[in-house]
Amino acid sequence: MSKIKGVITWASGPVVKAKGMLGVKMHELVEVGDERLIGEVIRIEGDMAIIQVYEYTTGIRPGERVYATGRPLSVMLGPGLIGNIYDGIQRPLEVIARKVGPFFRRGVRADPLPFHKKWHFKPLVKAGVKVEAGDIICEVQETGLITHRIMIPPNVRGTLKEMVPEGEYTVLDTIAVVEHEGTEIEVKMYQEWPVRIPRPFIKRLEPTEPLITGTRVIDTFFPMAKGGTAAVPGGFGTGKTVLLHQIASWSDARVVIYIGCGERGNEMTEVLIKFPELKDPYSGRPLMERTILIANTSNMPVIAREASIYTGVTLAEYYRDMGYDVLVVADSTSRWAEAIREIAGRLEEMPAEEGYPSYLPSRLAEFYERAGRVLALGNPERTGSLTIIGAVSPPGGDFTEPVTTHTLRFVRVFWGLDTELAYSRHYPAINWITSYSAYVDTIEEWWDRNVNRAWRAYRDEAMRILARENELKEHVRLLGPEALPEKEKLVMLTARILREGFLQQDAFDEIDTYCSVEKQFKLLKTIIDFHREAERLIERGVPFHRIRELKIIERLMRIKEEIPNDQTYKIEGFREEVINQLRATFEGVRTVGV
């Protein structure tokens, strides 16, 4: 603790001012008042420090003291993070509940990592070797899914003078000593890192692999890449949270960090209850073994919302540095932006747009910039990725507001949620006309190699049919559906099948909640092959109504919920049946001739 001690002169909401703070640093952590609430210096004017407080300030009086700590707001990184639920400044909510019961109280402290837990530790290097930042020196099995790789902290290098043998240790035990130019540094299983500063790496690499989410409209039409960035804007009730829950559950990331920023308490509870029960589709282990939750719900202190985003991303970078594919989902980035606005307002800063300060865009850019696929520091050589998906909650569902418009400048994937689709219960309500992904070309090769070479052609054809339907809708509105030429009636029909049988995916359906890439491709192929064959038949004189009357069309729309992921060969059989039934409509047409 530093010696600087000030005195509160003013308090209102989450902001206090204190004098006598000469020497305190910008963004230094301070303890505020008799209850020693956690705060951060956000402006310095002479000997006056302006402090944002991460807890409710009720009862704070001018005259109470402020203590500087000499450190910036940091997180503690080490084994024990996975499976935990933290608040915005890394206090474990379970420990807090044990200390003070179901309701929060101010000034509660709790260790971010379990300090007394013994971890089985396996050294990977021997004393005597030279080590540098990022080198993996040992492993700890953190959960059934995650091997925690203990790394030399970013600012340490030298000769490994001592290394403890295999055994059981706590995170506080010294496990190695590094000597550099005569000074000795003790290395432990944990390290600390200031949340506002990105962790270093060697270089950025292009994302090449898709992040498979198991949601068809995403993987097939608007794919995400590992190391990429995406925004999901949508008015309330359009399905942001359900979509993020789905992605956090089923994506093929190795570590998932779920940040609940200024949203509902029950939504965090839902994750807490369900994730230990749900199984990771790739390993069969409970999802909680790869997940960290950060919860700063709407009724918790506003300022911690602002910190929660940085806390989450820093934890993610740490696992990225170990060489994992990490996913951060943030629900909702708008609440974070509003917290920034609230502080700016209290500081009487000049507002730019809708009360937001002029630095809103640069804050958003900095946040999304922390995503990426990288070559990590240290040995052995490894790559890791950090994918960021942020929900945006535009007021009135209006996408022209500042948080949405600026976010879209900095992300490469846009899943626009549509109120009208949500009203008619088309979920996920991702609008297929306005959404986009800049990664389609990047990840095409992956689909070629791993699923099917025809993937891109089928995908593009489906997109064309949906786009055409959109154009034809205007016609239909004026002239009625019966006025369309036969072939366009077919476009309308196939588009409907695509919407109901492919795009729509009920998150709560036992079978359809997660759709493997094989199943996605086979469903798509079945629908598009239906379309191609039907088109050929119409050209050869089959009247459209004969096709429309086929009973199998209804099945085309529900096959997704009937055939599970491990029986996709059945879709192939079904496809044959579809084609055969279609061909049967040609009976009797032959004589008419073309």
Place this chain on the structure above:
Amino acid sequence: MESKLGLMEYATVREIRGPLVIIENTRNIGYEELVEVIGPEGESRLGRVIEAAEEYAVVQVFEGTTGLSISDTRVRAVGRTLEVPVSIEMLGRVFDGVGNPIDGLPAPIPEDFWDVNGAPINPYMRDYPTDFIQTGLSVIDGMNTLVRGQKLPIFSGSGLPHNLMAAQIARQARILGKEEEFAVILAAIGVKHDEAVFFKQSLEATGAFKRSALFLNLAEDPVIERIVTPRIALTLAEYLAFEHDMHVLVILTDMTNYCEALRELSAAREEVPSRKGYPGYMYTDLASIYERAGRIRGKRGSITQMPILTMPGDDMTHPIPDLTGYITEGQIVLSRELYRKGIYPPVDVLKSLSRLMKDGIGKGRTRGDHADVARQLYAAYARAREVRSLATIIGEASLSPIDRKYLEFGDLFEEKFLRQGEYEERDIFETLDLAWGILSTLPEEELTRIHREYIEKYYQRKEEKVE
């Protein structure tokens, strides 16, 4: 000056501005602390410190500043935040907007004093709400199911029958197969006198009044008081739910008046406004009310909230419904068009939503087909509405035969399923059977949202229907 109780008293009022009083030369007054403001006649009003500085404090006076003067006003610091008396005896009683009894009976003996602001529930300690509440209204039970511990608002418009609906729900709400202790708490915020009387009589009519507490801030009562009325109601609710294991339904009406009070206060503080003049922190402020609904692990009681708000200009994108919808677990939206058609309850189902429905329904809770039926009703009614607008352009005659079926479905849905009497109580099985009746007017192949097994079980094929 120090009072007998050792409390500091100041006669140093510098400024009176709107609902705010600024006092000078203060010491030891904390942020958010309670103060008593004593007017020229010696009458005392409650206030809260919203800015605490070395040399001054800004106080927000709940009962308003009318009649206060700089020279004759004194302010007494109480040394704690606003706490209210709570007791089980508050059931069956009527209070004003700050918790004083106004039914002519003596004040109930407090069992405890609780902070009106409550304390946020640790999300780790929440219990996920899953108990189905049967309201007896088909549109809610069938399509927007309410569960215990949910916060489900009614988005209404001026003149629409939201009060009738809320009263009907308060009367009819029950848990299938269980008799448990329940209570109803009403916070009337800036409502007209006859609305308050309506609620009281409606509760009395069913004998539920003795299990109810009413907090009334009426239209003519001080505006700033509205900031505390819902909080006082919720504090009592928390006490009853988490100390006395009761299932409490809290009706907050009208939250639009609450938000307007918040805006007025913000304007008086000369804060940078956000949309439509409402403060930027309104989301957070509303969350500090709505998030007080829920269940807690290890406790038996629950708080279910039904806030009512009137959408200014029937506009759902207005900040009041918008921010509410971002916090609550769904919304029941009323439609002026249906109201004009004479349909009660005039619920616009497409815009309505219950986010907690999925875990409250299904086998063992309601019935296995419930989720599918709801999905299908939504999809079919959405299609019917589309066809309806298409028909107005191209004429009914140019519709395809299947579209005509949907048109018919839309009318049946509104007339048979939605429409219901104010005293008509349908159990969930009646509601689902009713739904199958109208869904069966559509060809079987259209019911793509329903699993085959349920179609086999419940779809009424033509031949059967004739009988």
